[in-house]
Amino acid sequence: MNNILGTKCMDAYIRLCNRGVEQGWHERNGGNLTYRMTEEDVLECKGYFNAVPGEWVKMNVSAENLANEYFIVTGSGKFLSNVSLEPQNAIAIVEINDAGDSYRIVWGLTDGGKPTSEFPTHFMNQSIRKRVTNGENRVIYHAHTPNVIALSSVLPVSSEIFTRMLWKSATECCVVFPGGVGVVPWMIPGGSDIALATCAMMEKYDAAVWTNHGLFVSGPDFDIAFGLMHTIEKAAEVAAIALAARGGKAPLNVISDDSLRQIGEAFGVKLNEDVLNFKSEDCMYC
Numbered sequence: 050m051n052n053i054l055g056t057k058c059m060d061a062y063i064r065l066c067n068r069g070v071e072q073g074w075h076e077r078n079g080g081n082l083t084y085r086m087t088e089e090d091v092l093e094c095k096g097y098f099n100a101v102p103g104e105w106v107k108m109n110v111s112a113e114n115l116a117n118e119y120f121i122v123t124g125s126g127k128f129l130s131n132v133s134l135e136p137q138n139a140i141a142i143v144e145i146n147d148a149g150d151s152y153r154i155v156w157g158l159t160d161g162g163k164p165t166s167e168f169p170t171h172f173m174n175q176s177i178r179k180r181v182t183n184g185e186n187r188v189i190y191h192a193h194t195p196n197v198i199a200l201s202s203v204l205p206v207s208s209e210i211f212t213r214m215l216w217k218s219a220t221e222c223c224v225v226f227p228g229g230v231g232v233v234p235w236m237i238p239g240g241s242d243i244a245l246a247t248c249a250m251m252e253k254y255d256a257a258v259w260t261n262h263g264l265f266v267s268g269p270d271f272d273i274a275f276g277l278m279h280t281i282e283k284a285a286e287v288a289a290i291a292l293a294a295r296g297g298k299a300p301l302n303v304i305s306d307d308s309l310r311q312i313g314e315a316f317g318v319k320l321n322e323d324v325l326n327f328k329s330e331d332c333m334y335c
């Protein structure tokens with residue numbers, strides 16, 4: 050076992066994997082996690098990097114603002130439930146080159162393997178979140194959250210409708226994600242289409258539902274990213290129970306638009322006006 054595992058960033062990374070597994074979000078190899086390391090993290094871990102780094106691997110995506118960054122990544126096909134048991138075989142640290150278009154493994158995946166198949170999506174969205182949050186966001190986390198997946202198969206594919214359902218089902222949702230949640234239609238996992246569609250969402254939202262697949266969130270640290278995933282999935286669970294109890298009809302007593310505005314004022318957060326003012330015949334929550 051390598052001492053790199055005792056470092057602050059590795060510890061927090063592994064803890065998030067365990068918390069997601071405890072929630073039942075990571076069947077088999079489902080889900081993936083990337084973390085853009087700070088300079089201090091890199092300094093702390095560098096002494097444990099492989100003496101000879103792996104070969105550079107060119108990606109079909111590039112991002113200048115991620116040149117020379119280091120990421121902790123889950124391996125493709127690796128089980129998040131094994132991350133704490135054998136981290137050196139389930140996760141890796143990758144370095145990005147000067148051009149921001151290639152990576153090489155500098156630690157981990159010792160039994161072989163490569164970063165998650167969703168790495169192009171994580172990479173492009175890490176770039177966007179770094180830009181739109183002025184460098185604050187570092188974590189991108191994807192999980193197979195059952196209630197979000199179930200509701201994505203019964204609601205219209207609409208960011209506004211999905212957000213209104215969550216906000217109106219559980220009181221503190223609009224404080225945790227006042228910008229709302231984006232919804233991406235069903236797409237092939239790991240492809241460039243899902244990467245681009247998610248990027249369009251991540252310009253304005255810090256979470257995107259992948260229809261019939263799961264949820265993709267971004268945050269400044271592991272706790273905030275996990276908390277966002279957890280809050281959205283829990284609100285989806287509440288909404289699903291309420292909808293089922295009513296036989297699929299609109300629940301009778303959800304939080305009104307005026308009450309949402311009052312929550313925003315009371316907590317000093319600005320709610321997404323496009324979502325608040327959204328009206329549609331297809332929307333059970335309008």
Ligand code: 13P
Nearest residue numbers: 078080081125126165166
């Ligand atoms: P990976 O094992 O390649 O990370 O894929 C899991 C997944 O959830 C794809 O969306």
Ligand code: ZN
Nearest residue numbers: 079080238263
């Ligand atoms: Zn997935």
